[in-house]
Amino acid sequence: MKKVKKEVADKYFKTRVTMIAIFLFIGFLVSFGVVFFAEQINESGVYIMGMPAHYYMGAQGAVVTFIVLLFLNAVINDRVDKKFGIDESRNEQISKTGTDH
Amino acid sequence: MDQQALVSLTLIILTFALYIGISIYHRAKATSDFYVASRGVPAFWNGMAIGGDWMSAASFIGMAGTVMLLGYDGLAYIMGWTGGYLLLTFLLAPQLRKYGRFTVPEFIGDRFDSNFARLIGAIATIIISFTYLIGQLSGSGVVIGRLLSIPSWVGVLIGVAIIAVYATLGGMKGVTWTQVAQYLILITAYVIPIVFMSLQITGNPLPWLTYGNVVEELGAIDRELGLSEYFAPFDEGSRAQFLALLFTLMIGTAALPHVIVRFYTVATMKAARWSGAWALFFIGILYLSAPVYAAFSRFVIMNDVVGQPLDDLPAWTEPWLNTGLLEVTASGEQGVLMWEDLVIHADIVVMATPEIANLGTFVIGMIAAGAMAAALSTAGGLLITVSSSFAHDIYYRLVNPNATDSTRLRAGRIAIFAATIVAGLLALDPPGVITQIVAWAFAIAGGTFFPVLFLGVWWTRINAKGAIAGMLGGLTTTLTYIFLAMNGFVLFGIGDTGAGVFGVTVNVILVIVVSLMTEQPSQRLKDEAINLRYPEQMTYEEGQVWLDDTSGK
Numbered sequence: 001m002k003k004v005k006k007e008v009a010d011k012y013f014k015t016r017v018t019m020i021a022i023f024l025f026i027g028f029l030v031s032f033g034v035v036f037f038a039e040q041i042n043e044s045g046v047y048i049m050g051m052p053a054h055y056y057m058g059a060q061g062a063v064v065t066f067i068v069l070l071f072l073n074a075v076i077n078d079r080v081d082k083k084f085g086i087d088e089s090r091n092e093q094i095s096k097t098g099t100d101h
Numbered sequence: 102m103d104q105q106a107l108v109s110l111t112l113i114i115l116t117f118a119l120y121i122g123i124s125i126y127h128r129a130k131a132t133s134d135f136y137v138a139s140r141g142v143p144a145f146w147n148g149m150a151i152g153g154d155w156m157s158a159a160s161f162i163g164m165a166g167t168v169m170l171l172g173y174d175g176l177a178y179i180m181g182w183t184g185g186y187l188l189l190t191f192l193l194a195p196q197l198r199k200y201g202r203f204t205v206p207e208f209i210g211d212r213f214d215s216n217f218a219r220l221i222g223a224i225a226t227i228i229i230s231f232t233y234l235i236g237q238l239s240g241s242g243v244v245i246g247r248l249l250s251i252p253s254w255v256g257v258l259i260g261v262a263i264i265a266v267y268a269t270l271g272g273m274k275g276v277t278w279t280q281v282a283q284y285l286i287l288i289t290a291y292v293i294p295i296v297f298m299s300l301q302i303t304g305n306p307l308p309w310l311t312y313g314n315v316v317e318e319l320g321a322i323d324r325e326l327g328l329s330e331y332f333a334p335f336d337e338g339s340r341a342q343f344l345a346l347l348f349t350l351m352i353g354t355a356a357l358p359h360v361i362v363r364f365y366t367v368a369t370m371k372a373a374r375w376s377g378a379w380a381l382f383f384i385g386i387l388y389l390s391a392p393v394y395a396a397f398s399r400f401v402i403m404n405d406v407v408g409q410p411l412d413d414l415p416a417w418t419e420p421w422l423n424t425g426l427l428e429v430t431a432s433g434e435q436g437v438l439m440w441e442d443l444v445i446h447a448d449i450v451v452m453a454t455p456e457i458a459n460l461g462t463f464v465i466g467m468i469a470a471g472a473m474a475a476a477l478s479t480a481g482g483l484l485i486t487v488s489s490s491f492a493h494d495i496y497y498r499l500v501n502p503n504a505t506d507s508t509r510l511r512a513g514r515i516a517i518f519a520a521t522i523v524a525g526l527l528a529l530d531p532p533g534v535i536t537q538i539v540a541w542a543f544a545i546a547g548g549t550f551f552p553v554l555f556l557g558v559w560w561t562r563i564n565a566k567g568a569i570a571g572m573l574g575g576l577t578t579t580l581t582y583i584f585l586a587m588n589g590f591v592l593f594g595i596g597d598t599g600a601g602v603f604g605v606t607v608n609v610i611l612v613i614v615v616s617l618m619t620e621q622p623s624q625r626l627k628d629e630a631i632n633l634r635y636p637e638q639m640t641y642e643e644g645q646v647w648l649d650d651t652s653g654k
Contacts (some may be wrong), residue, residue, distance in 0.1 A: 001647045001648070001649075001650070002647065002649075003645060003649045004639060004645075004646040004647065004648045004649060004652045006646070008646075009421065009635065009639065009646035010434070012634075012635060012639075013353075013634045013635070014626055016634070020192070020554060023187070023191060024187065024188075024191055024192075025653070027184060027187045031180045031184050031347065032344060032348075032368045035177075035180075035334075035340070035344060035347065036340070036344070038333070038334035038335070038340070038342075039334050042332070042333065042334055044492070047313075047317075048313075049310070049313040050311075050312075050313025050314040050316070051312075051313035051314075051316040051317055051319070051332065052316075052317070052332050053317060054173070054332070054334060055173055055176070055332035057166075058176030058177075058179060059176055059179060059316075059389075059392035060389055060392070061311070062178060062184070063178045063180065063183045063185070063385050063388055063389055064181075064385070064389075065185055066183050066186065066187055066381055066385075067381050067382050067385050068552075069187065070186065070187065070190055070374075070377055070378035070381050070382075070383075071378045072376045073190070073191065073374060073378070074371075074374045074375045074377075077371070077374055078371065080634060081371065085250055085648070085650075086636050086638050086639070087638060088369065088371055089640050090367045090637075090638050090649060090651060091368075091371065091636055091637035092368045092369055092637075092648060095113075095140070095199075095201065095368055095369050095636060095637050096140070096368070096638045099463065099600055100262055
């Protein structure tokens with residue numbers, strides 16, 4: 001066991017929270033944001049992949065964005081863990097020996 | 102029995118044999134196998150199992166039709182049921198995994214150190230999951246009955262018998278791997294018809310890239326007929342209702358206990374994050390395909406059915422007209438069928454597509470097997486959740502904490518078997534209220550659980566009194582609003598399906614106000630919450646973070 005400096009531990013947590021906030025904000029924009037302005041987008045006549053942009057975002061764009069965000073989160077988080085010296089195989093050992101009710 | 106029924110039946114029996122084989126191979130030997138598959142499921146396969154767990158008979162059969170009938174407004178379901186995985190993976194799943202329990206009520210009970218909170222959690226979980234389960238079983242009965250031309254109660258009994266065997270035997274471990282197999286079957290069955298239909302309509306085998314022009318053309322056809330365009334926003338409701346429904350579906354998805362529990366089956370927080378990503382990838386394949394089904398089938402109906410003389414409709418319409426899923430209400434102007442005269446049942450879209458595209462008996466049989474897989478995989482996950490609430494949260498944690506591992510395993514098996522039988526009997530003739538409750542499950546789950554789980558993971562100051570007040574207040578508000586909305590009283594134009602907005606708001610306010618007005622939680626509970634901020638290797642103890650630097654190799 002080794003002590004982790006408070007600044008380091010806080011920085012880890014802050015990095016995670018910042019990432020999550022950014023990702024959720026993007027997710028919010030492509031779903032709620034687009035729906036909020038759907039009427040204006042429909043009237044503006046903007047098209048994506050052959051269909052009106054608001055319809056495209058609801059039927060495909062938002063879902064694809066969600067998937068990309070989740071994979072980005074997983075990949076970037078792995079990098080953050082590595083930067084802070086976290087070893088996944090040790091994580092696995094710890095969670096295996098942990099108490100199971 | 103005709104040739105079609107024979108092919109469908111053979112395919113369904115083959116898949117049933119596969120599920121039972123898997124559960125015999127992966128049968129549960131210890132309590133941890135039974136509830137969380139020994140926490141050893143790799144993230145990729147867990148993602149696939151979540152896909153099977155999540156996509157129900159309603160997603161498989163009904164969603165495409167809903168989008169076709171509602172146009173843009175139906176897309177709330179597509180975005181809501183996928184967006185929930187963002188909230189779940191970012192805000193809840195990794196931390197809940199690190200906390201390391203078997204069930205959602207167990208997290209609530211231990212995190213707030215309150216058996217009363219545990220009991221409320223267990224009861225709410227049982228109500229939500231059990232009604233959802235009855236919906237699945239009766240849905241599967243209807244599907245199998247229709248496709249095999251047998252009474253739907255026989256279909257229900259077949260489904261119940263199969264699932265009772267494999268869930269009781271395999272527990273979560275068996276259910277996990279059957280869900281993986283069921284996902285693969287259902288997604289293959291779902292995608293094949295639209296690939297062929299795309300080849301016929303647009304000449305391209307990748308419908309997701311090309312169906313945009315069909316959507317645009319549908320708008321043009323609607324304009325010509327003087328209807329409001331297919332993609333016109335908020336044609337069937339208001340913007341507020343769309344946003345409220347979207348919010349309710351997302352929050353509810355993130356708070357459904359049978360989905361959350363799947364994240365307990367992986368090893369670490371990292372695996373929980375990857376599970377969420379893979380899960381939405383696999384789920385996305387179906388959710389991106391549903392609007393394609395909707396566009397293609399509407400295109401075919403607009404071109405081949407609407408505007409045709411009544412006595413010269415395409416041959417594929419006949420069986421659906423006979424079963425009442427497709428109805429013609431008026432004689433039509435000059436003997437020609439008008440769009441307004443057609444009453445289309447949402448379920449027809451996926452089931453009729455193979456016939457419309459002339460794909461033959463094998464593909465139709467696959468749709469039957471796929472629909473069964475969708476119903477059974479969701480039912481399996483729900484059964485584990487219901488039985489663990491009884492056998493683990495109520496029996497072991499509250500009634501008999503000294504039970505041995507083998508007693509607990511037996512209790513789990515008895516609970517799961519009993520739950521299957523009771524749910525199956527109720528599904529034979531489901532009370533009308535069941536279908537309604539299934540539609541409200543998202544509002545109820547979100548309004549009861551989401552704020553308490555979210556604040557329980559992220560906020561150290563939350564205490565048992567706040568959590569209990571939040572859950573009870575959120576549940577009461579959601580149910581009250583649903584009741585009022587059903588009787589014509591609506592706020593901001595939000596209907597009963599958007600009730601989650603109010604439930605969640607009241608829940609959050611109650612948790613915060615009551616927690617702040619009552620005493621601080623103990624230091625141990627606060628420390629447990631801070632500990633969830635870091636990966637397994639880092640632990641928070643007495644104001645200090647420790648890194649376990651032993652090598653994992």
